[in-house]
Amino acid sequence: MTSPPLHWLRGEKTPLYLAPQAGVSESPFRRLCRRFGADVVVSEFVSAAGIVMNSRRSRDYLRFDEEERPIGIQIFGADPAMMADAAAFVAEVYAPDFIDINFGCPVKKVVKRNGGSGCLRDLELVRRIVRAVDDATPLPTTVKIRSGFDEKTRDPVRIGLVCQEAGAQAICLHPRTRADMYSGEARWEEIAALVEAVEIPVIGNGDVRTGGDARRMRDETGCAAIMIARGSHGYPWIFREARAALDGKPIPPPPSVEERFRVCLEHARNAIRFERNPERAIIDFRKHLGWYTKGLPDGRRLRTELFQSETLEDVERLLERYLEEQRALDQAPLTGVS
Ligand SMILES: Cc1cc2nc3c(=O)[nH]c(=O)nc-3n(C[C@H](O)[C@H](O)[C@H](O)COP(=O)(O)O)c2cc1C
Known part of the structure; x- marks a missing residue:
């Protein structure tokens, strides 16, 4: 039917x-x-x-x-x-x-x-x-x-x-x-x-x-x-x-940064697959990169680098490096506090 x-x-x-x-x-x-x-x-x-x-x-x-x-x-x-x-x-x-x-x-x-x-x-x-x-x-x-x-x-x-x-x-x-x-x-x-x-x-x-x-x-x-x-x-x-x-249900917590990046990369891969011209696709995708990284600590520096990336591999590398840096910051002992 x-x-x-x-x-x-x-x-x-x-x-x-x-x-x-x-x-x-x-x-x-x-x-x-x-x-x-x-x-x-x-x-x-x-x-x-x-x-x-x-x-x-x-x-x-x-x-x-x-x-x-x-x-x-x-x-x-x-x-x-x-x-x-x-x-x-x-x-x-x-x-x-x-x-x-x-x-x-x-x-x-x-x-x-x-x-x-x-x-x-x-x-x-x-x-x-x-x-x-x-x-x-x-x-x-x-x-x-x-x-x-x-x-x-x-x-x-x-x-x-x-x-x-x-x-x-x-x-x-x-x-x-x-x-x-x-x-x-x-x-x-x-x-x-x-x-x-x-x-x-x-x-x-x-x-x-x-x-x-x-x-x-x-x-x-x-x-x-x-x-x-x-x-x-x-x-x-x-x-x-x-x-x-x-639906009157509790609103789920926002995604972690890792989850945001995972979805961002999945979106980027699909966008590149969908576009006929992969170089054009990654340039067109820059606006999404800006949006997925909005509001992150030290996000401006990350975005500046992302906007210069020309391949998906560049984007993957930059996002991975950002996560590593953030993890290192989280684990760093607090100094200067008595
Ligand atoms: C980047 C962008 C592109 C848009 N393109 C269209 C479009 O092609 N057709 C359309 O009817 N509205 C278009 N709009 C308007 C949106 O559909 C929507 O009416 C408007 O953004 C208000 O909704 P919002 O407050 O949820 O953004 C566009 C809006 C944005 C931000």
């Missing part, structure tokens, strides 16, 4: 999503987060034009493993017909569990062509895009929005209602405007207002940094699911912590 569409949003538990993130939510990281408790993952945003032209870069972004399911492929663009063609192609060739439309990206290059959050200036365009994508595939269509383009157009409820009416089956809200970028706090009360206003499930997103935040977001907004982006950087453990907090 096949499961109903978006079945994970129909159960008792509040599912956790790994957010779509350009340059971060790639297949190796998605697999890791699924293992640590993310219930659903989403690809980074892929240009509809790139998909329709069958560009190599887009094809790379669209690859995923069966073990990542349920997975959504996120697409962006401002031309309803092209968005429909891209969605139909993705559905037929890649068969993800849902197609997600990006109405949130604040990046200038995308917004300039009315893509991402640029669409939020014209709700008629939003309606046409959602309808076109939804008509083009048998897969469920979901949307990811910001609260508006700027303060003047800020109206997440209205945007949500337009998306619902046009056929969206779930809506994720990051309650900041495009003008906010990432400044200030995400206004969770807007998530609560959207939950009240629409019938489709609402996925809450924005500023979930700890397991406790995930529980608070659910309790304060009544959202059907929680999406995490920056809180997962170098810390896939956030998903098991959020799961425990949502």
Whole structure:
């Protein structure tokens, strides 16, 4: 028997999503987060034009493993017909569990062509895009929005209602405007207002940094699911912590440094295997190295060295040396204390 569409949003538990993130939510990281408790993952945003032209870069972004399911492929663009063609192609060739439309990206290059959050200036365009994508595939269509383009157009409820009416089956809200970028706090009360206003499930997103935040977001907004982006950087453990907090269980202790490094290296190996160009892969992986080593004693020196490494072996050697140095420090007798 096949499961109903978006079945994970129909159960008792509040599912956790790994957010779509350009340059971060790639297949190796998605697999890791699924293992640590993310219930659903989403690809980074892929240009509809790139998909329709069958560009190599887009094809790379669209690859995923069966073990990542349920997975959504996120697409962006401002031309309803092209968005429909891209969605139909993705559905037929890649068969993800849902197609997600990006109405949130604040990046200038995308917004300039009315893509991402640029669409939020014209709700008629939003309606046409959602309808076109939804008509083009048998897969469920979901949307990811910001609260508006700027303060003047800020109206997440209205945007949500337009998306619902046009056929969206779930809506994720990051309650900041495009003008906010990432400044200030995400206004969770807007998530609560959207939950009240629409019938489709609402996925809450924005500023979930700890397991406790995930529980608070659910309790304060009544959202059907929680999406995490920056809180997962170098810390896939956030998903098991959020799961425990949502289930009212004790939050597991944070991982030891050894465990962090073990997972970091596993992630790096998979990233290198996944990339066609291993040298490029290790350079692209530097951001993750920065995140996995954030907050460690004497971490700055370690990071400076890691950012210069050109091979996986360099990274392994530096992490091993760091652990040895820390062990030696732990064992050193205290001097100068009478
Ligand atoms: C590095 C990075 C890349 C992102 N790329 C995308 C993207 O491709 N598509 C998208 O809808 N949102 C993207 N976002 C936004 C996140 O999905 C999320 O909405 C935002 O970071 C707020 O959630 P957070 O507070 O948990 O980080 C990106 C965010 C970051 C930090």
